[in-house]
Amino acid sequence: MALGESTTVLVGVTGGIAAYKSCELVRALIKRGYRVKVVMTQAATEFVTPLTFRTLTNEPVAVSLWEDDPSAPVHHISLAEEADVFVIAPCTANVIAKMAHGRADDLLTTSALATEAPIVVAPAMNVHMWRDEVTQANIAALRARGVTFVEPESGELACGDVGEGRLARVEDIAAAVIAEAERARDLEGRTVLVTAGGTQEPIDPVRYIGNRSSGKTGFAIAAEAARRGARVTLVTGPTHLADPFRVDVVRVETALEMYAAVMEQAATADAVVASAAVADFRPAEVGAGKIKKGAMPEAITLVRNPDILAELGERDLGGVRIGFAAETSDVERHAREKLLSKHCHMVVANDVSDPALGFGTESNRVLFVTPDGTTDSGVIHKRAIAREVCDRLARLLDGESSA
Numbered sequence: 001m002a003l004g005e006s007t008t009v010l011v012g013v014t015g016g017i018a019a020y021k022s023c024e025l026v027r028a029l030i031k032r033g034y035r036v037k038v039v040m041t042q043a044a045t046e047f048v049t050p051l052t053f054r055t056l057t058n059e060p061v062a063v064s065l066w067e068d069d070p071s072a073p074v075h076h077i078s079l080a081e082e083a084d085v086f087v088i089a090p091c092t093a094n095v096i097a098k099m100a101h102g103r104a105d106d107l108l109t110t111s112a113l114a115t116e117a118p119i120v121v122a123p124a125m126n127v128h129m130w131r132d133e134v135t136q137a138n139i140a141a142l143r144a145r146g147v148t149f150v151e152p153e154s155g156e157l158a159c160g161d162v163g164e165g166r167l168a169r170v171e172d173i174a175a176a177v178i179a180e181a182e183r184a185r186d187l188e189g190r191t192v193l194v195t196a197g198g199t200q201e202p203i204d205p206v207r208y209i210g211n212r213s214s215g216k217t218g219f220a221i222a223a224e225a226a227r228r229g230a231r232v233t234l235v236t237g238p239t240h241l242a243d244p245f246r247v248d249v250v251r252v253e254t255a256l257e258m259y260a261a262v263m264e265q266a267a268t269a270d271a272v273v274a275s276a277a278v279a280d281f282r283p284a285e286v287g288a289g290k291i292k293k294g295a296m297p298e299a300i301t302l303v304r305n306p307d308i309l310a311e312l313g314e315r316d317l318g319g320v321r322i323g324f325a326a327e328t329s330d331v332e333r334h335a336r337e338k339l340l341s342k343h344c345h346m347v348v349a350n351d352v353s354d355p356a357l358g359f360g361t362e363s364n365r366v367l368f369v370t371p372d373g374t375t376d377s378g379v380i381h382k383r384a385i386a387r388e389v390c391d392r393l394a395r396l397l398d399g400e401s402s403a
């Protein structure tokens with residue numbers, strides 16, 4: 001794994017007494033070989049000067065959205081894009097609240113909103129602020145979106161109170177950053193093909209047969225794999241989702257178009273993640289013009305679409321193959337059947353009979369079904385599912401290349 005100078009860690013420092021401990025964190029990360037850049041809130045500069053961090057990192061320290069050299073790249077975007085990992089330590093209750101609600105009124109919070117990098121937050125605050133329901137709800141919301149928290153410790157606090165709220169140990173924060181940095185590159189050099197969304201099978205130029213897939217999980221997987229260094233092509237059915245960063249997106253409508261696009265790419269892919277809900281059937285005939293009410297046929301004759309994933313399996317194309325299974329009963333059994341029949345290395349299965357989960361929602365509960373066994377994810381955000389899929393994909397690819 002190519003760690004070292006090429007990994008950039010952005011350290012965010014907010015306004016708490018523990019800000020002085022960020023100096024130690026910065027030193028630990030530099031010692032590890034990372035390039036470290038620091039962004040501070042205005043309040044943080046009351047505790048430690050930007051000059052301290054500038055001296056430690058040998059990099060300019062960013063505080064304000066407004067002090068840019070007009071010829072320089074837009075700062076909050078360039079910091080957000082440069083970061084392989086963004087760690088905010090110490091992080092105040094205020095900055096946690098802003099992040100949870102998407103507020104971006106200074107350089108640090110703007111960078112946090114703009115970045116695609118994994119975010120590690122090490123909170124530090126008074127025990128009552130920590131325990132407050134609002135703070136805990138904000139933390140839960142951020143966790144659900146994939147932010148990693150390094151929990152504060154219990155002890156005597158700067159204000160004299162005793163309880164949890166003291167910044168975690170620098171070694172523990174550094175360890176969390178290192179884990180994310182390693183993850184951030186574990187798909188480097190790999191070519192990953194992802195399918196997403198549902199296909200639309202035309203009846204005539206106006207009407208189609210479709211399904212309820214939103215594409216969210218597939219898009220999240222494509223974004224996560226790209227973030228972790230893979231070259232990613234995403235072949236997707238119609239969805240309102242925007243193209244993820246650094247992903248080649250091929251937009252298709254029908255199963256046949258998806259089939260053609262996937263077959264074109266599969267020979268050069270190290271892995272295929274087939275999350276698309278491909279229609280199993282299409283109308284045998286497509287009306288040239290809109291079918292008039294009076295001319296509506298009694299029944300629409302359907303013909304079978306190719307099973308893209310099964311064909312990849314039969315032809316042993318696409319390298320590591322991960323399939324998906326949306327089921328309404330006997331989820332694990334059906335998923336295990338698919339694992340075998342479609343020659344997959346893993347099937348990600350979910351029960352779509354629960355209206356609170358699955359199609360179009362932000363969260364889901366899935367089973368990771370492999371030849372070795374089954375793991376239940378519990379209810380987690382689709383970004384967390386994407387992360388787990390990529391963790392497992394990286395391990396499967398490492399296994400293949402060492403086999």
Ligand code: C5P
Binds near residue numbers: 255275309322
């Ligand atoms: O058989 P079933 O449709 O339930 O299988 C789901 C898995 O197979 C998903 O990974 C889906 O993307 C893939 N699939 C496919 N082509 C089809 C139907 C399903 O690639 N025509």
